[in-house]
Amino acid sequence: MEHAQDITLTVNGTQVTRRVAPRQHLVDFLREELGLTGSHIGCEHGVCGACTLRVNGDIVRGCLMLAVQANGCRVDTIEGLSDSGELARLQAAFHRRNALQCGFCTPGMLMAAQDLVRANRKATREEIRAHISGNYCRCTGYQAIVDAIEEVLTTEVPRGQG
């Protein structure tokens, strides 16, 4: 591997060390080296949002960050957030509201939506739309997605959950 470098990062709570080529994007690294295929690759130039990840707590485009740049970082993917239960309320609301059809955008959409939920703000529908404006969905027309996110933002968190 030309120009390869060793990187160590924490992915979904587990520390991993790998040798990577600098040209490899973080999302390709997660998918191909670690088998975490929940983060999708759509456009590969930062437009569609299907590869949205969390790096050191902030959402980023997985295709606009190199794996070498994640050296020393904490990376969380849809798998980690789903397994930990952090996304449970959003997932249930997406299901209930029919906020997905083909599902390709859903992991990225959930990551972007959870970023808003975590901020614990009573966002308006307009603000919800602005926050997911970088995530494309070609099936739903967004209405049901906004409904689902709004439902989670406006519903009281049951005791011991959230």
Place this chain on the structure above:
Amino acid sequence: MKAPSFAYAKPQSLAEAFELLERPGARALAGGQSLIPSLNMRLSSPELLVDLTGLAALKTITLEQGVVRIGALVTHTEIERSPDVAKHVPLLAQAVVHVAHPAIRNRGTLGGSLALADPAAEYPACMVALEASIVVAGRGGERLVKAPDFFKGLFEVDLQPGELVVAAEIPAILKDGRSVFLELARRHGDYAIVGLAAHRHDGATRFVYLGAGATPVFARKASAAQDLEQAVAALDEDLDPPADLYNSAATKKHLAKVLLRRAWNTLKTSP
């Protein structure tokens, strides 16, 4: 597509960065939100990427003697959340929410946007409206470039090989100062069809357009106009926007006038 092959280095000091940038085919990488797509699309093929994000000295926002200095590696999100920017550079605070989307704002930087100088970008027009200075550094030290001189042409700025944008220095807004940033785009976060950075400082008004030329365009005659109708008419002389794929020159000019009308009252009414 996937990026071509390149080497990668992450310097821990500016001196080390300048040394690396002298290597053949070296290219500076800041937030990467424009450079990495251009690599993915194979529009760019550097031999060495010099990742500047380890340079902590370029990540601060300071206020000293009426000047707000924003480090080149401050991200859009940090600008969006900065109380100093909100209070002293409200134009930038209004503009930043038009920069792409949250996930991109978390990584993209001020310096990257200024050094790239996309004609549809928000910050270059703001810098020209605010009469800010761009701080450029090289091995020989720092120099200050007035924003209107920094943006020289389409994606062309006053940076010599081996030099980096390290900060922008912006005069803090005065008591009677007013700022308005407006932008029209098809969808939230898209590149602007046309945008307006308007600023009143010390009694003088500056209307600066983005997406209306190869560089930010200072509408000199409209800025000097005494009333709105005179200003709108003056835009015909100030602006000659090139058509893009979707909007004709006439459409852009019309929209520029729409923005001027929207900005006028906010800017001209005494506080």
